[in-house]
Amino acid sequence: MVKKKPNDENNPVDLTSPLHPESNGVPMSDHRSCWLHTIAHLHARKMKIKPENLNSFQLNSPCFIHTFPHRERSKRRVRHKSAVPKLKKKLNSATFDRYLENLWRSFPKEKITSFSYIDSLWFSLYTNASSRTKVLDWIKRSHIFSKKYVFVPIVLWSHWSLLIFCHFGESLQSKRRTPCMLLLDSLEMAGPKRLEPDIRKFVLDIYKAEGRPETKKMISRIPLLVPKVPQQRDDEECGRFVLYYINLFVEGAPENFSTENFPYFMKKDWFSEEGLERFCERLDSTGK
Numbered sequence: 001m002v003k004k005k006p007n008d009e010n011n012p013v014d015l016t017s018p019l020h021p022e023s024n025g026v027p028m029s030d031h032r033s034c035w036l037h038t039i040a041h042l043h044a045r046k047m048k049i050k051p052e053n054l055n056s057f058q059l060n061s062p063c064f065i066h067t068f069p070h071r072e073r074s075k076r077r078v079r080h081k082s083a084v085p086k087l088k089k090k091l092n093s094a095t096f097d098r099y100l101e102n103l104w105r106s107f108p109k110e111k112i113t114s115f116s117y118i119d120s121l122w123f124s125l126y127t128n129a130s131s132r133t134k135v136l137d138w139i140k141r142s143h144i145f146s147k148k149y150v151f152v153p154i155v156l157w158s159h160w161s162l163l164i165f166c167h168f169g170e171s172l173q174s175k176r177r178t179p180c181m182l183l184l185d186s187l188e189m190a191g192p193k194r195l196e197p198d199i200r201k202f203v204l205d206i207y208k209a210e211g212r213p214e215t216k217k218m219i220s221r222i223p224l225l226v227p228k229v230p231q232q233r234d235d236e237e238c239g240r241f242v243l244y245y246i247n248l249f250v251e252g253a254p255e256n257f258s259t260e261n262f263p264y265f266m267k268k269d270w271f272s273e274e275g276l277e278r279f280c281e282r283l284d285s286t287g288k
Contacts (some may be wrong), residue, residue, distance in 0.1 A: 014184070042189055049149055090235070090236045090237075091239030091240065092238060093120050093155060096120050096155075097120055099243055100243060104117070112250060116144055116251075117150065118138075118139060118151070118152055118153075121155075122152075123153075123156070123163070123202065124155055124156060126202055132205070136206065137172070137209070140210070144168060144206075145168050145210060145212075146169060148167055148253075149164060149165065149166055149167075149253055150164065150165040150167065151163075152164070154237075155240055156195070159190060159236040161187075161238070162242045162245050163199060165203075166178065166179065166182065167180070170223070171221070172222065177258075178223075180259055181223065181224045182227065184242070184245045185229070186229065186238050186245075187235075187238060191225065198222065200224075201218075222237050225262055227263035227267065228263070228266075229245065229260065229266055230268060231268075240280050247279065249266075265284050
């Protein structure tokens with residue numbers, strides 16, 4: 001098969017190729033968060049996406065395989081670099097998922113019986129109308145209403161944040177186990193509430209797809225809580241913060257989440273920089 005140029009609107013993209021000219025020889029599995037490689041990832045999983053929907057991915061699926069360029073350090077700064085923490089590259093979705101899978105396997109099985117998580121690309125894919133139905137079908141197969149807590153990693157606008165569904169299987173009138181949502185964002189200045197309209201629509205569609213009896217008005221009242229969690233120190237850390245939020249939430253989540261005791265342990269001093277650094281070192285050592 002002759003490879004076509006991806007920018008030529010008159011020619012189809014060769015999705016069967018393991019490499020692509022724009023990837024600089026890097027496997028597509030390491031590019032899963034950009035529009036073209038998202039398609040390749042779905043193709044590898046035998047999840048069909050219509051060719052005419054390709055363009056929509058360009059708007060909502062940025063690629064993190066390369067980060068923004070940084071000015072080179074001066075020689076003076078290089079001499080003292082041992083005193084400065086080494087910055088890590090922002091996680092692309094392939095690396096994030098690999099780290100999350102390794103982290104999940106490290107938890108005792110009895111510990112995570114009440115927890116679940118969905119693929120890090122699903123929320124981004126949901127924001128594209130062309131793939132919305134498929135995403136809702138994938139989520140339905142995940143049986144999230146049978147779990148107390150469901151982690152929803154979100155990657156949009158080159159930034160990672162974490163949405164947590166709490167007690168979605170319970171009645172919305174319950175006071176003992178309060179159905180609610182938590183949005184944990186390590187970059188508060190970016191305005192995590194900007195995601196609320198998409199989150200609200202996402203949740204409403206999930207309830208509809210499940211055939212739940214709750215009305216639209218009832219679902220719209222599910223609280224979306226944004227705790228004041230520890231914040232990142234540079235623009236490369238958001239993905240690792242999300243993974244650490246997941247790790248510590250699994251360890252400390254209450255048996256029955258109630259909004260009356262919010263924010264529980266999720267405070268500005270929830271963890272130290274040293275604890276995060278040790279966690280990242282463990283991630284890097286086990287995620288290769």
